[in-house]
Amino acid sequence: MIETENLGKVFDTFTAVQNLTLNVPAGQLLALLGPNGAGKTTTVRMIGAILKPTTGYARVNGYDVVTQADGVRRSIGMLTEQPGLYTRMSGLEYLEFYGRLYGIPDKETRAKGKAMFERFYMAGAEDKRLGTYSKGMRQKVGLIRSMLHNPAVLLLDEPTSAMDPHSAKLVRDAILELRNDRRTVILCTHNLAEAELLADKIAIIKQGQIVAQGTFTELKQQLLGRPQLEVRVDKPLNGQVKELDHLVTVESVANDTIRYRTDNPDLTNPQLVRCLHKLGLGVISLQPVSQSLEQVYLRVIEEME
Amino acid sequence: MTTLTPFLPVKQNSLRMALVIARREIRDSFRDWRIILPIFLLTLAFPALMNFTARRAIAFADQYGAEIIATQLIPFLLLVVGFFPMSFSLIIALETFVGEKERNSLEPLLASPLTNTELYAGKMLAALAPPLTASYLGMSVYMFSLWINLAWRPEPELIIQVMLLTTVQGVIMVAAAVVVSSQATSVRAANLLASFIIVPMALLIQFEAGALFWGNHAGLWWLIVGLGLTAVVLIRMGLYVFNREELLGRDIDQIRLGWMFQVYWRRLSGQGWNGRFPRPLAWYRETLTIFPTLLQPIGMLLLAFGGAVLFGIWLAYQYTLPPDMQAELTGANMAANLEQYAFLLTALPIVIILQNVRVIALQALLGVFTFGVLAVLIFMLPWGVMAFLATQFYLAGQNPFQFLLAAFVPHALLEFPALLITTAAILRWQVVIIHPSPDHTLSENFLMRMADFTRIFLGVGLPLLITAAFVEAHITTHVLQMIYG
Numbered sequence: 030m031i032e033t034e035n036l037g038k039v040f041d042t043f044t045a046v047q048n049l050t051l052n053v054p055a056g057q058l059l060a061l062l063g064p065n066g067a068g069k070t071t072t073v074r075m076i077g078a079i080l081k082p083t084t085g086y087a088r089v090n091g092y093d094v095v096t097q098a099d100g101v102r103r104s105i106g107m108l109t110e111q112p113g114l115y116t117r118m119s120g121l122e123y124l125e126f127y128g129r130l131y132g133i134p135d136k137e138t139r140a141k142g143k144a145m146f147e148r149f150y151m152a153g154a155e156d157k158r159l160g161t162y163s164k165g166m167r168q169k170v171g172l173i174r175s176m177l178h179n180p181a182v183l184l185l186d187e188p189t190s191a192m193d194p195h196s197a198k199l200v201r202d203a204i205l206e207l208r209n210d211r212r213t214v215i216l217c218t219h220n221l222a223e224a225e226l227l228a229d230k231i232a233i234i235k236q237g238q239i240v241a242q243g244t245f246t247e248l249k250q251q252l253l254g255r256p257q258l259e260v261r262v263d264k265p266l267n268g269q270v271k272e273l274d275h276l277v278t279v280e281s282v283a284n285d286t287i288r289y290r291t292d293n294p295d296l297t298n299p300q301l302v303r304c305l306h307k308l309g310l311g312v313i314s315l316q317p318v319s320q321s322l323e324q325v326y327l328r329v330i331e332e333m334e
Numbered sequence: 335m336t337t338l339t340p341f342l343p344v345k346q347n348s349l350r351m352a353l354v355i356a357r358r359e360i361r362d363s364f365r366d367w368r369i370i371l372p373i374f375l376l377t378l379a380f381p382a383l384m385n386f387t388a389r390r391a392i393a394f395a396d397q398y399g400a401e402i403i404a405t406q407l408i409p410f411l412l413l414v415v416g417f418f419p420m421s422f423s424l425i426i427a428l429e430t431f432v433g434e435k436e437r438n439s440l441e442p443l444l445a446s447p448l449t450n451t452e453l454y455a456g457k458m459l460a461a462l463a464p465p466l467t468a469s470y471l472g473m474s475v476y477m478f479s480l481w482i483n484l485a486w487r488p489e490p491e492l493i494i495q496v497m498l499l500t501t502v503q504g505v506i507m508v509a510a511a512v513v514v515s516s517q518a519t520s521v522r523a524a525n526l527l528a529s530f531i532i533v534p535m536a537l538l539i540q541f542e543a544g545a546l547f548w549g550n551h552a553g554l555w556w557l558i559v560g561l562g563l564t565a566v567v568l569i570r571m572g573l574y575v576f577n578r579e580e581l582l583g584r585d586i587d588q589i590r591l592g593w594m595f596q597v598y599w600r601r602l603s604g605q606g607w608n609g610r611f612p613r614p615l616a617w618y619r620e621t622l623t624i625f626p627t628l629l630q631p632i633g634m635l636l637l638a639f640g641g642a643v644l645f646g647i648w649l650a651y652q653y654t655l656p657p658d659m660q661a662e663l664t665g666a667n668m669a670a671n672l673e674q675y676a677f678l679l680t681a682l683p684i685v686i687i688l689q690n691v692r693v694i695a696l697q698a699l700l701g702v703f704t705f706g707v708l709a710v711l712i713f714m715l716p717w718g719v720m721a722f723l724a725t726q727f728y729l730a731g732q733n734p735f736q737f738l739l740a741a742f743v744p745h746a747l748l749e750f751p752a753l754l755i756t757t758a759a760i761l762r763w764q765v766v767i768i769h770p771s772p773d774h775t776l777s778e779n780f781l782m783r784m785a786d787f788t789r790i791f792l793g794v795g796l797p798l799l800i801t802a803a804f805v806e807a808h809i810t811t812h813v814l815q816m817i818y819g
């Protein structure tokens with residue numbers, strides 16, 4: 030549904046995005062995860078046929094973003110980073126205006142708009158001027174606008190970034206529903222938890238390049254590597270650890286604990302315990318070290334500085 | 335990038351989209367009292383004031399029997415009444431084009447299936463419709479009350495002309511505002527740039543006032559045609575800069591004066607990125623490489639030159655001097671006259687150089703606002719005059735070539751190429767907007783060609799002109815004495 034290959038964008042001399050290859054099949058939600066300035070907005074602008082790529086190509090719903098830009102624009106709904114509403118219009122007037130741009134009759138827009146306002150707990154605000162709305166409300170109106178014409182593809186640029194937790198949850202629920210609706214979605218975010226919650230696949234973008242991509246579990250494996258295990262014994266260790274080297278990769282040793290990795294825990298863990306026993310050490314506990322993807326993600330991101 | 339967005343035949347659907355945009359914008363403007371209140375006042379209160387002024391002026395002039403002046407004043411005031419509400423189109427245009435960029439509401443529109451042209455047309459319409467309505471309304475109120483009070487009725491031609499002028503000025507202001515707004519991301523910055531529109535407009539109004547005052551209707555028609563063409567050029571330019579890539583593809587936070595000066599200076603001085611300046615000879619060699627690009631404008635100017643000569647000859651046949659003046663028109667007289675001014679001759683070269691430099695400055699300045707049209711016209715003027723004078727000599731029974739040889743040829747041999755080359759560089763610079771080269775942005779193109787013109791002027795034009803001036807002051811006068819004296 031959305032396909033890019035070696036997509037790149039150079040502004041004057043600054044390379045904002047390069048070698049970006051993505052493939053989002055119909056009905057999937059891809060989270061484009063990365064810090065500020067990573068090139069998320071530039072990427073969705075290219076996919077939404079707003080900016081022309083300087084290298085590579087992108088296809089959305091079968092349309093090429095350069096040569097068939099009109100087809101692309103008709104296929105997508107876009108929530109821009111800044112909702113950019115008209116403050117002197119009421120919520121419903123605003124939706125009516127956008128409805129007309131997509132050829133939706135006013136009556137239909139009005140009915141749909143009212144239902145959506147209710148669903149986002151904004152009932153009663155639809156006739157107030159948008160200038161009086163809170164930040165979160167504005168973002169929600171932007172989301173309603175992008176879904177108004179039932180697009181097959183949604184591009185959501187940081188939909189929850191300006192929101193209070195309650196509104197953010199409402200928006201996330203709405204996005205989950207879109208996903209269940211088998212819409213194709215690209216969600217830009219700098220929030221890993223959000224990506225984990227919502228996305229089928231995550232692509233981590235940094236300095237305009239994809240550094241890792243896959244499902245949450247795949248990413249975890251890719252970034253965390255083999256799980257680290259920790260074994261605690263009943264006596265202080267002194268030098269016996271060398272005996273274990275032929276079994277596992279020892280990474281650190283403290284007073285009475287060893288941290289190690291292994292390719293095949295099913296095989297090596299029992300051997301390790303037996304070996305420790307032979308060395309006269311009793312095993313108190315053996316468990317995986319918990320390491321969050323969050324930490325790893327932050328490390329990946331920090332590497333760039 | 336190389337081709338301009340063409341004028342597409344407006345599909346039914348496109349028109350509807352443009353109207354959807356326009357309606358929303360107009361509704362928005364009407365909810366902004368800062369716009370609506372002044373328009374309302376200017377529409378109704380201003381005509382009343384002008385009406386009062388017109389009546390007082392006529393009463394005052396009547397006392398002295400200068401009725402003519404007063405009745406010429408009425409059409410002029412009509413123009414003023416129409417122009418004031420119209421000037422709001424500029425404010426609305428800056429608001430809808432830059433304001434929308436500033437408030438980030440443009441991007442969602444760009445993500446919709448609207449074409450650039452639909453969006454442009456809708457916004458243009460929104461900026462024009464309310465002020466235009468106010469302007470027509472104001473003029474109607476003014477004329478109606480004059481008719482009631484003074485039984486004065488304008489000629490239909492005048493009404494049509496003033497309405498057309500008002501309309502086309504509105505279009506020019508809005509179209510120019512779009513071009514200006516492409517260089518600014520905040521309404522404040524755009525307002526600063528807007529003086530590039532206001533100042534020429536004010537000059538234009540003065541010009542029109544003069545034409546109306548002297549009842550020069552033919553002149554006004556020409557002006558309307560010229561302004562119409564300017565509007566078309568500006569609209570094409572607007573369509574060129576008003577597109578998704580230009581609107582979001584650049585980070586222009588302020589008017590980049592420093593950057594602009596640097597682009598210009600580097601190109602002019604030839605300073606490399608390592609900060610070194612080329613030696614004078616190398617600089618000259620670089621300047622000479624500009625010449626091939628000047629061939630096309632030079633060709634155009636030669637055509638214009640031919641046209642000017644023919645026009646001068648035609649004019650001389652139309653307005654042949656009466657016989658008693660023809661009698662005065664002898665070389666001997668010219669030589670005699672020259673002697674009276676002999677004391678001036680020592681100062682002459684400076685005067686001639688200054689005069690030529692002033693003409694070139696005028697060409698550069700006026701040409702910018704007319705895409706070179708006025709630069710060409712100014713270039714044509716002296717040669718037209720020359721042809722006119724030579725033909726008068728011929729019609730008076732003298733040898734025109736003798737006159738040309740005596741009075742023009744010696745210095746024109748240098749002055750003509752100097753003016754030709756300099757004007758060609760001006761022209762190449764000023765048509766950049768209609769015909770930019772694809773590998774730079776529009777503003778870079780503009781600045782670089784401006785620098786090229788400066789190079790040509792300093793390196794080639796000015797030295798030639800200085801030489802020509804000395805020739806004119808010292809040699810031409812001697813030749814004149816020799817041939818006629």
Ligand SMILES: Nc1ncnc2c1ncn2[C@@H]1O[C@H](COP(=O)(O)OP(=O)(O)O)[C@@H](O)[C@H]1O
Pocket residue numbers: 040043044045063064065066067068069070071072582583584585
């Ligand atoms: N129009 C533009 N002109 C020049 N640079 C830009 C433009 N838009 C974005 N950039 C630069 O490209 C980089 C990526 O920006 P963006 O795509 O907005 O990142 P993100 O959305 O991930 O925060 C930033 O360094 C930004 O400054």
Ligand SMILES: [Mg+2]
Pocket residue numbers: 066069070071110186
């Ligand atoms: Mg962004």
